[in-house]
């Protein structure tokens with residue numbers, strides 16, 4: 001499927017805020033390039049990365065002392081709203097560049113078109129009274145969006161692609177699984193014996209514990225929120241619960257950039273002072289797991305968009321439904337449906 005540029009009506013995380021200094025930076029979303037820069041006041045701005053004159057990349061230009069971005073080819077310059085001026089023909093009109101909205105949040109720069117209201121910023125559902133921010137990271141997946149998303153939409157690959165989190169091969173038949181398809185999202189629940197993983201003891205996980213992964217996937221933009229926790233064999237909740245919000249940003253037809261925001265909460269009051277350190281450990285653990293997936297993904301990068309002909313199993317229940325949600329909500333290319341109560345479970349899937 002050919003990605004449509006229309007997706008930029010959703011807010012996408014595109015760059016760690018600290019990565020944008022005095023020099024412009026090029027980012028790509030769904031095959032379109034944007035030049036990010038900071039104006040004279042340090043405020044981030046974004047223009048289409050093609051100069052209106054002869055399409056040179058503005059990201060290869062420089063920011064002038066007055067905060068305008070100057071094209072590297074013939075020196076046309078543009079302010080944060082895209083208003084352009086030509087130094088060699090000052091009377092020339094209609095030389096503006098397309099401009100976009102940039103918002104800084106959770107240490108990241110988020111990009112959307114001008115008309116997108118701030119209320120459309122994705123909610124990470126991490127109440128500050130409960131969750132502590134552990135950090136964010138980005139990783140490139142050498143695969144199209146649909147392959148990257150499918151990989152993150154099932155845990156059947158856990159024993160084979162991962163080495164720490166979750167169960168191992170001898171206990172692959174002890175997985176409890178539930179999945180529900182809704183009209184705006186999918187929800188998935190896994191519970192299985194946690195394999196021996198010494199590093200996880202830092203998070204209060206003990207041998208014999210059960211690993212639980214509950215997640216929700218939405219399409220405004222494409223993102224999954226994973227809540228991972230552990231319970232003892234008798235059902236006692238272990239102290240720390242991790243929540244990772246992962247955003248799947250298609251860059252080109254063959255690459256996807258994942259941006260992960262990791263949070264941690266503690267359900268044992270006496271252990272709360274450990275939260276800031278434990279939150280960073282949880283973020284590192286998340287990074288490690290995502291890297292396992294990133295290393296594997298080139299192996300399946302050529303998987304077709306359609307699931308036709310595949311012998312899907314129960315763990316794949318969200319996959320087919322998610323294609324439809326992605327087309328309708330994210331790309332806005334699928335058939336439109338009558339509005340239905342959000343809580344209703346879709347009959348399909």
Ligand code: FES
Pocket residue numbers: 051052053054055056071072073074075076
């Ligand atoms: S291409 Fe940008 S000024 Fe000519």
Ligand SMILES: [Fe+2]
Pocket residue numbers: 151152157158161162289293
């Ligand atoms: Fe994975």
